[in-house]
Structures are given as C-alpha cells and as structure tokens.
Amino acid sequence: MAKIPPRPVGRPHRIEVMTAEGLELIARDELRGLGPSARPDRDGPPGVIGVDYAGELRALLGLRTVQTVYLVRAFPVPRPKALLGDEYFRAVLASIDKVRRLHPPGAFASLFLSAAGAESTVLTRLKAEIAAATGLRVGTDDGDLLLRLRRAADGVGWELLVRLSPRPLATRPWRVCNREGALNGAVASAMARLTAPAPDDRFLNIGCGSASLLIERLLIGPARRAFGCDIDPAALECARTNIAAADLTARxxxxxxxxxxxxLHSASVDAICADLPFGHLVGSHAENLSLYPTLLSEAARVARPGAHCVLLSHEVRLMERLIAERPEWGLHSALRIDLGGLHPRIFVLERR
Ligand SMILES: C[S@@+](CC[C@H](N)C(=O)[O-])C[C@H]1O[C@@H](n2cnc3c(N)ncnc32)[C@H](O)[C@@H]1O
Structure with a gap:
C-alpha cells in the first residue's frame, strides 16, 4: 500500500469552495483578492471551485461570496477501509485538527460524515473512531464538523473534505431576524460587489426586507450614505434588528x-441594489406587472449617469422586456443563478 508522503514545507493546501451556481466568476474574483497565495482552477463543475492555496487557512473564513469552504486531503487508497490503518487515520485526524485550530475551543461538538454508504460497517466504524479520537459526538447532517468522503475525480484513491467552519460561511452571524424570501448572505454579498462599491457611494437598497443587501454592502467597505427602504413596517423592524446585530446602525x-x-433628488444615487419580489413568496406576478415598470423608471430617475443598478428577479421575461424598452438603462450582464432550485437572474444595469 502506498504511504502518505509528509507534506513538504510551503506546499499549498488543496481547497474546494462551493458557490451558488452562476456566481463562480465573482467568487473566483474574491479568491484572487487573497493575493498570489490563492490559485483558483480556471474550470470546474458548476458551483465548485478548486483552489491551490498557500496562505493562512484562517483567511478563507473571511470569504463572503461563497457558501462553504472545504480542506481537501487525498488518500492513495483503493477503499475507505484503509483509512482505519494507523498512518492514514493519523492523516485524517491531522486534517480535522487543522480545521479545529482555526476556531475557539468548543466550536465543534458534533461530527457528520457524508459519503456514499455512510451507514456501512466500515464508515460507521470510521465515524466512531474519529469521534473517540476527537471527543466529538456523531451527529446528524447539521453536525458542526462536516466531513465528506468521495472517490478521487481521477478514479484513483479517495478524498476527505473537511468543512472549514462549524456552519456554512453563507450563514451570517448578523442574521438574528429572518423573513420569508430573505436573501442568502453570500448571494447578497456577490450582488453588492457587482455595484462596483466605492467609499463615496450613495447606496440605495430598494425593498430592503431584512437588510441582507444593505448589510453585505457595508461589510465590503464604507459608503458615504447607505439607504434601505421598504413599504412593509415589519420588514423595516427586522432590518433594524439585523443591522444592529451587524453593528452598522450608525451607518x-x-x-x-x-x-x-x-x-430623493434626481441623479442623487451612485449605486442601487434590490432583491425584487419574485411573485412566489413575496408579491404576485400581477402586482409585478405594475410594480416593475414604475420601479425601474424611478430607479433611473434617482441614479446618476454611470450608476450601477443590480437587481435580482425571477421575472426574467418581464425584466428583459422592460430593460429593452428603457434606453436609460444599459444591460451589462444577466447572471442565471441557482437559488435553492429557483433560477432567477441577477441583472447588472448601468445608468446611461
Ligand atoms: C424579496 S423581498 C426582499 C428580501 C430582502 N432582500 C431580504 O434579504 O430580506 C422584497 C421586498 O420588497 C418590498 N417591497 C415590495 N413593494 C415595494 C415598494 N413599492 N416599495 C418598497 N418596497 C417594496 C417588500 O415589502 C419586501 O420586503
């Protein structure tokens, strides 16, 4: 049986980053922002970015446009049973330990192994031995320490993936108030990045709901003004609670x-973001037929020339028609994303 060679000093870690499908380019861009230590693969399956990473693992916990990050360890073994052997098992524990050391003691209480045949005798034993060695209890699929075991892509050997955080990175600590239709934190961050944020921005979040976009915009960097508006008082109350939890009340x-x-005065806003009512959980298609045209015209009025307006909607045909009818908006791109089985678009517009 091949032995695991010791990791040469300075050799990059293999990392796997999961994004909402459709946001890979934005996540790659954020990864490149980590500097030359992060080398994302050019291609990969939808929603998955492999990365050779030579920097501090801790820095990956600050990624904002990704859903989850895993540390990957390859094992040149024909079957998972070999992971129970002394040398490989120590390598499994070393990967787990590397991740646990990124967090305060007690951050992980349970573990979960996701694998084909996870309930087989061998994998049940593997889980039990990891639990015994780490002091973690074997939990359900929301376990703090998430492990995935899979056959290597080239068909030779197996790979163990260890999630770098007790919760997906897209789970935001500021979300203390949730609402039906609230936007995923990583998608909100990606949309905010698409407005080309600058410190002197007057940023407007239309229909702010629980304030996902407003908060994620300000977590990217400062803005001169940051407005959130909503016609629903309960939404504004929820937004207020989340903004306080993010420590952004003053901003x-x-x-x-x-x-x-x-x-607002005409041409007084530099960037606009909105997660529009899709007509599923929030609003209805009939309401959207009258809301969207007026909203797009009003957004064009308050936007200064060159302002970016980034809108998320599932009303794809309606949006395409309205944008084509409005010479004041130029369409940069329309990203089709996967949002829990729905496939809305992120429309990136520029005020002409
Ligand atoms: C899909 S939700 C936004 C969810 C939000 N991004 C979040 O993460 O919680 C759309 C929001 O638009 C608001 N809305 C609908 N019509 C509006 C209007 N005419 N003016 C302002 N807000 C409006 C709704 O009250 C709702 O909160």
Missing amino acids: CELHPWDATRLP
Missing part, C-alpha cells in the same frame, strides 16, 4: 419609502 438609514415614489 444605515432606513425609511418607509415606496420604491415607485422615492423622496
């Missing part, structure tokens, strides 16, 4: 404004 201005009649 956000929340208003009960109707997006179709904004009390």
Whole structure:
C-alpha cells in the first residue's frame, strides 16, 4: 500500500469552495483578492471551485461570496477501509485538527460524515473512531464538523473534505431576524460587489426586507450614505434588528419609502441594489406587472449617469422586456443563478 508522503514545507493546501451556481466568476474574483497565495482552477463543475492555496487557512473564513469552504486531503487508497490503518487515520485526524485550530475551543461538538454508504460497517466504524479520537459526538447532517468522503475525480484513491467552519460561511452571524424570501448572505454579498462599491457611494437598497443587501454592502467597505427602504413596517423592524446585530446602525438609514415614489433628488444615487419580489413568496406576478415598470423608471430617475443598478428577479421575461424598452438603462450582464432550485437572474444595469 502506498504511504502518505509528509507534506513538504510551503506546499499549498488543496481547497474546494462551493458557490451558488452562476456566481463562480465573482467568487473566483474574491479568491484572487487573497493575493498570489490563492490559485483558483480556471474550470470546474458548476458551483465548485478548486483552489491551490498557500496562505493562512484562517483567511478563507473571511470569504463572503461563497457558501462553504472545504480542506481537501487525498488518500492513495483503493477503499475507505484503509483509512482505519494507523498512518492514514493519523492523516485524517491531522486534517480535522487543522480545521479545529482555526476556531475557539468548543466550536465543534458534533461530527457528520457524508459519503456514499455512510451507514456501512466500515464508515460507521470510521465515524466512531474519529469521534473517540476527537471527543466529538456523531451527529446528524447539521453536525458542526462536516466531513465528506468521495472517490478521487481521477478514479484513483479517495478524498476527505473537511468543512472549514462549524456552519456554512453563507450563514451570517448578523442574521438574528429572518423573513420569508430573505436573501442568502453570500448571494447578497456577490450582488453588492457587482455595484462596483466605492467609499463615496450613495447606496440605495430598494425593498430592503431584512437588510441582507444593505448589510453585505457595508461589510465590503464604507459608503458615504447607505439607504434601505421598504413599504412593509415589519420588514423595516427586522432590518433594524439585523443591522444592529451587524453593528452598522450608525451607518444605515432606513425609511418607509415606496420604491415607485422615492423622496430623493434626481441623479442623487451612485449605486442601487434590490432583491425584487419574485411573485412566489413575496408579491404576485400581477402586482409585478405594475410594480416593475414604475420601479425601474424611478430607479433611473434617482441614479446618476454611470450608476450601477443590480437587481435580482425571477421575472426574467418581464425584466428583459422592460430593460429593452428603457434606453436609460444599459444591460451589462444577466447572471442565471441557482437559488435553492429557483433560477432567477441577477441583472447588472448601468445608468446611461
Ligand atoms: C424579496 S423581498 C426582499 C428580501 C430582502 N432582500 C431580504 O434579504 O430580506 C422584497 C421586498 O420588497 C418590498 N417591497 C415590495 N413593494 C415595494 C415598494 N413599492 N416599495 C418598497 N418596497 C417594496 C417588500 O415589502 C419586501 O420586503
């Protein structure tokens, strides 16, 4: 049986990053922002980015546009049973230990192994031995320490993936108030990046709901002003709670404004973001037929020339028609993303 060679000093870790499908380019861009120590693969399956990474693992915990990050360890073994052998088992524990050391003691209480045949005798024993060696209990699929075991892509050997955080990175600590239709934190961060954020931005989040976009914009960097508006008082209350949890109260201005009649001067906003009512959980298609045209015209009025407007909607045909009818908006791109089985688009517009 081949032996695991010791990791040469300075050899990069193999990392796997999961994104919402459709956001790979934005996540690659964020990874490149980590500097030359991060070398994302050019290609990969949808929603998956392999990375050779020579930097501090801890820095990966700060990624904001990705859902989950895994540390990958390859084992040149024909069957998972070999992982129970002394040398390989020590390598399994070393990977787990590397991840646990990134977090305060007690951050991980349970473990979960995801694998084909996870309930087989061999994998049940592997879980039990990892539990005994780490002091973690074998838990359910929301276990803190998430391990995945799979055959290597080239068919030779097996790979163990250890999730780098007790929860997916897209689970935000600021989300203390949730609402039906609230936007995934990583998608919100990606949308905020698409507005080309700058420190002197006057940023407007239309229909802010629980404030996902507003918060994620300010977590990227400062803005001169950051407005959130919603016609629903309960949404504004929820937004207020989350903004306080993110410690951003002093930097956000929340208003009960109707997006179709904004009390803002013309050309007074530098960037606009909105997760529009899709007509599924929030609003209806009939309402959208009258809301969207007025909202797009009003957004064009308040946007200064060159301003980016980034809108998420499942009303693809309606949006395409309305954008084509409005010469004031130029369409940069329309990204089709996977949002829990729905496939809305992120429309990136620029005010002409
Ligand atoms: C899909 S939700 C936004 C969810 C939000 N991104 C979040 O993460 O919680 C759409 C929001 O638009 C608001 N809305 C609908 N019509 C509006 C209007 N005319 N003016 C302002 N807000 C509006 C709704 O109250 C709702 O909160």
